[in-house]
Amino acid sequence: MAETLRPETAESVLDVVRWAAAEQVPLEILGHGSKRGIGRPVQAEYTLNLSALSGVTLYEPDELVFSAKAGTPLAEIEKLLADANQELAFEPMDYGPIFGLEPGTGTLGGVLAANLAGPRRIKAGAARDHILGLSAVSGRGEAFKAGGRVVKNVTGYDLSKGLAGSWGTLAVVTDLTFKVLPRPERIATVLVLGLSDEAACAAMAEAMGSSHEVSGAAHLPKGMARSCGLAVESSVTALRLEGFPSSVSYRSEALNGMMRDRGAVEILDMPQSENFWRAIRDCLPFAGRSDPLWRVSIAPRAGAALMARLANEPLNYFFDWAGGRVWIEVTGSAEDAAEGAIRRAIRAVGGGHATLIRGSAALRTGLSPFEPQPAPLAALSRRLKENFDPQGILNPGRI
Structure with a gap:
């Protein structure tokens, strides 16, 4: 059983990561653990739990911007915004119900780490399109800031967007600033x-x-x-x-x-x-179950062709994003074979990528939960990882 470290300030997070980097001690990074079942199981001696790093630090409704600490529950932020008739326009998904957890357990840091988006992705984009700035600690044990509190504040490479979808493997984010929009009447x-x-x-x-x-x-x-x-x-x-x-x-x-x-x-x-x-x-048709669940991203017009090629497989499914996102639940016993069938079908209809969202620890260990990257992109990812986390201490093996 990994020992849990629960810092309450950004300075404490910096101290923990500096110590882990110096001692080459792996850390599993999480908030409330609502997305812990995605990716390969992390083998780490310590769990860096950010749930105590919580609270909204800035909210200016007239400026359509707010800042909060990484462990702040998303449900708390959504209520704050709703009281002012505002919202996160990218409609971040709550992964908790898929894993049988209570709704509202996700945190703001997890929103960026997983680059969350809901049905409005086709119009409003994802978390990376609404993040304005952040504070974080790299795997080197170095604190840094990126972006700010206004839209036009970035020159050069935008690290805020670069950390979106990195699943805690590049840096530990401690504070985030997002833009918001009015709720529709x-x-x-x-x-x-x-x-x-x-x-x-x-x-x-x-x-x-x-x-x-x-x-x-x-x-x-x-x-x-x-x-x-x-x-x-x-x-x-x-x-x-x-x-x-x-x-x-x-x-x-x-x-x-x-x-x-x-x-x-x-x-x-x-x-x-x-x-x-x-x-x-929140993918409620497949919530609270245990069968393997895949999320496929594909060209919208290819969605029907994809499922036609999988017609003989024991699957349940539905389309979001006008057909561009397909949720696929594998109901038969051939869990390993489903991965090959799904990825072959994706290649046959023009390409895309598949992510194993829910599966047993054995299944998640035995295959690639995330879409394997082409060699040039994989090399770029390795260089990015080497620069941010050369010791490989942050969520090792998850991706």
Whole structure:
């Protein structure tokens, strides 16, 4: 059992990492552990737990910016922003339910470490597109800052964005600053019922290419809609619209007319829409289960072709990001074989990448949970790791 270190200040984090670097002691970096099951299991003597490094240090609603310590619960930040009718526009996913944990256990540091994004990724981007600045400690035991508290504050290489999606393998982030945006006054969701995967991807592409400013596009195959709170047995293709009430009303009617020839159409009001997209964001159809779960990123129009090539595999799935993100749950016993089948299918439809989000420790150790990088990119990643963490003490082996 690894010993847990729980620093309460950024200075204490610096002291711990300096000691670990000098003694070449591996550290597992985590907040509340909601994403601990992603990647290979970390073999480390000590766990550096940042949950005590918590609290909002700056919030200026008029300037659309806030700063907080890395261990601050995301649920706390979302409530603070909601009270001021603001939000993190990239809609960060909560991974807790996938692993059977209580919702709201993720931290702000984990948002950047995993470069989180929800259904609005197709319009608003991910965490890396909204981070303004941070303070961190490299694996060398050196404290540094990057960015600031305004949008136009970076020249040269933006380290804040460079650390996004690094899964704690380059530096230990202690403080972060993000930009925020006003919450939409109204949300409506146009549902198209009964479409096949191919027809759904075509419908989502048409909607995204229209002038209606669709901010979310997802497709649930037959029988899956109930897990997202909809009393529907057929397949459901969902298109979200957000903004001022009059604008949403006009656009929802126009989108309704556009989709009417494709299938039966229904419109969800704001409370139902919020619940539905929260379920899509947090992958609730596959929450609280133990079967291996893969997240595939691919060209949106290739989503249907991908699943057609996997039609004979024992899988459950649904589409987000207009078909560009596919959640795939492996229900059969051939867990290892599923990796090969999924990655072969991705290559056959033009490329993309697959990440094992949930799996047993044996499965996560026996295969590559993250997409293997091409040689030139892998060499660049190694050089980056050697510069930030030459001793390899931060989350060793996770990626």
